Amino acid sequence: MTAKSFFTFLSVLLVAATVQAQPWNADLGNGKYKNPILFADYSDPDVCRVGDDFYMTASSFNCAPGLPILHSKDMVNWELIGYALEQQYPIDHFKTPQHGNGVWAPSIRYHEGELYIYWGDPDFGIYMVKAKDPKGPWSEPVMVKEGKGLIDACPIWAEDGKAYMAYAFAGSRAGVKTVIMMTELTADGTQAIGNSVMVFDGHDGHTTCEGAKFYQHGDYYYIMAPAGGVKPGWQLAMRSKNIWGPYEMKVVLHQGDTNINGPHQGALVVQENGDSWFYHFQDRWAYGRIIHLQPVTWVDGWPIPGVDSNKDGIGEPVAEWTKPNVGKTYPATPLVTSDEFNTHEWGLQWQWHANPEVYFGYMSANLGYLRLNCIQQPEDYVSLWQLPNLFLQKFPAPDFTATTKLNFFNHEEGDRTGLLIMGEDYSYIGLKQVDGAVKLVQNTCIKARTGGTEEEQASIDIDQKEIYLRVTVKHVPNSPTHDAVATFSYSLNGKRFKDFGTDFQPAAGRWIGAKMGLFATSSTLTNDCGYVDVDWFRVE
Structure with missing residues (x-):
């Protein structure tokens, strides 16, 4: 073996050892996965599919860089590939730590060759960035709808050729919460136009309804939204054949008899083969909001994540399941956490607590x-x-x-x-x-x-x-x-x-x-x- 071959072989061994040393791996290696798929704080996850690729983003609050971008080929193994926000906006405002402020509950969507991310900053309004390449560069943030207390925004480009956006209110800023609002957007998704309307009122038993995600599936428009609060909450689905409503509602996921508290706030993803899945978080105190993946069964036109084990018509989280069928097997790729600091860039896992100097x-x-x-x-x-x-x-x-x-x-x-x-x-x-x-x-x-x-x-x-x-x-x-x-x-x-x-x-x-x-x-x-x-x- 030549010296060059030896060092190449040694490098492979070191990489393999590093992967094996990673502290969490959801891929069981036998065609199944365990939950959580990410034992890391990717709060309020949203996921979209682009062909046979899947992209995730999540709340980053005051940390910089913000809006993490993760990529997967099999929906279970994820790689952090970059950030959509190198700095939090407004830049000067976020040069000092603004704990808990900043990027709340973003949504990521693919439209006409570009990825779009919308999010609400509870102190400024609803922003949007976009990119042709998920690794960037991403555009400068655009203020889509200005206003204090506007959060949890998600767009949809509907069959009528128009664009719309769902959003919610932060009670801490607006003095109002528990309702889902909707507004029309300009066709390019950069500006809210016309009057906003309320499409769901959760005050009758579904307090803190927020985090809406907009979809079209079959003959219906769907809004998926959590309710009940971060740790004890549940997941709602709403549907209507008219995008403006009225929407009927159903509880589709709850803790039930499992030990997975507050399963909600995430993403409904439909594969090319028609199989459906739901990503959500579970708040684990010091560990943050860790990410679970649930299979989805459509029952009478309603998406039911998890398994309805007690036959009450509501799904409950699974601990282990067969991996999504994506046509081939991909290797396990736990998130990178170690850093040797041997290149000109530090690892993507690192963030500052505010915009850095x-x-x-x-x-x-x-x-x-x-x-x-x-x-x-x-x-x-x-x-x-x-x-x-x-x-x-x-x-x-x-x-x-x-x-x-x-x-x-x-x-x-x-x-x-x-x-x-x-x-x-x-x-x-x-x-x-x-x-x-x-x-x-x-x-x-x-x-x-x-x-x-x-x-x-x-x-x-x-x-x-x-x-x-x-x-x-x-x-x-x-x-x-x-x-x-x-x-x-x-x-x-x-x-x-x-x-x-x-x-x-x-x-x-x-x-x-x-x-x-x-x-x-x-x-x-x-x-x-x-x-x-x-x-x-x-x-x-």
């Missing part, structure tokens, strides 16, 4: 590490909740371990860096300059959103700035609110790890699951800040 972090010119700068905290600093320069990714599984190797180059008092579990409660293990020396610390903050401050859990002097940091997250079964526990550890040689500090219960952020990742900050103003060089970040 270029100096927050960048790759090295010689390819081999990520540099994060110790950016000065604001004068009114209380906690990391305020900072945009948090470099984070989603929890990828119920049980996982994340390990990073870094080198700390502190310059000023208060410089610090670390491995972070971030939510409304957060905790990290890291290095900090204190009285001119470097310490290893664990700090924790409870109720950061409402003004909680950090408390030191552990601190030791350390004379080494190259260090390995690790967090291990384990699922805690049958816990009503905190269903995960995180344990921190460190190593000076990458081989022997020592537990450090106290156990921590991760908590969700504002409408998002807990996230993990890296940060670097300082309490001192300087014109040449300290920094950390991150060699790699590995998840298994």
Whole structure:
């Protein structure tokens, strides 16, 4: 074997080992899949089919880049291929963290050779972007309908040649909710025209009806919409032969006797062969809104996701099912979570907590590490909740371990860096300059959103700035609110790890699951800040 062949073979083995090390794989390898298909916080998913390709997007709220674009050939294995929003709009508004604001419940549709994504920002209105290639470039956002409290938008190009859009209201902004509205659009989908009308009123037993998705199937127009709230809710279907209604309604999916709470808010997808499927989320507290896939049976013209096991006419989620028949078998492709930082781009799994400045972090010119700068905290600093320069990714599984190797180059008092579990409660293990020396610390903050401050859990002097940091997250079964526990550890040689500090219960952020990742900050103003060089970040 030549040297070149050997290194090619070694690269293949390393790639295979990385795939095997991924912490969640829904493809069972025997023609079946298990739910959730994505054990990651892709909240409010929507999916559309383009020939034999499938594309998904999801809520990204305040995180940047936003509007993730995922691709699949078999509806079970998904790859994150890019984002439709490099920055949140308006750009200046989102340079500071706007937790829970931004992109709410987008929809993705294919029309005349282009993909369209619509979403509502509850503070500004309904936006749209489009692209011929799902990997981009995507157009600049267009304001389709301006207004405070407008959310959860979905278009349809109907048989009459006209375009329409369904949407809902955020009660927190509009003082109104639980109704589904509809308006006509210009033919190019860029502007709402005419009066909006109410096509469904959920006040009679279906409160918080929102997240409408528009379809045409057979002789009917369908609106699929969740109701009942995020964690305890259910899924409605509405239908009418006239796009303006009146619409009749049926509950088509609920928890029933399963352990899948709040199964709703997603996408109805019909394959070329006529088979139908429904994507939805389940809110799992710290893990966020994870994604399930249900087979759909049409009963008397109604789409029933899951299986009606108790014969009440309503579907219940399945835990395992036969994979969709797409004509061939595709390999399992778990989402990528690790990053060696060996190219000029970091992995697509990473997001900032607000629109970033270029100096927050960048790759090295010689390819081999990520540099994060110790950016000065604001004068009114209380906690990391305020900072945009948090470099984070989603929890990828119920049980996982994340390990990073870094080198700390502190310059000023208060410089610090670390491995972070971030939510409304957060905790990290890291290095900090204190009285001119470097310490290893664990700090924790409870109720950061409402003004909680950090408390030191552990601190030791350390004379080494190259260090390995690790967090291990384990699922805690049958816990009503905190269903995960995180344990921190460190190593000076990458081989022997020592537990450090106290156990921590991760908590969700504002409408998002807990996230993990890296940060670097300082309490001192300087014109040449300290920094950390991150060699790699590995998840298994």
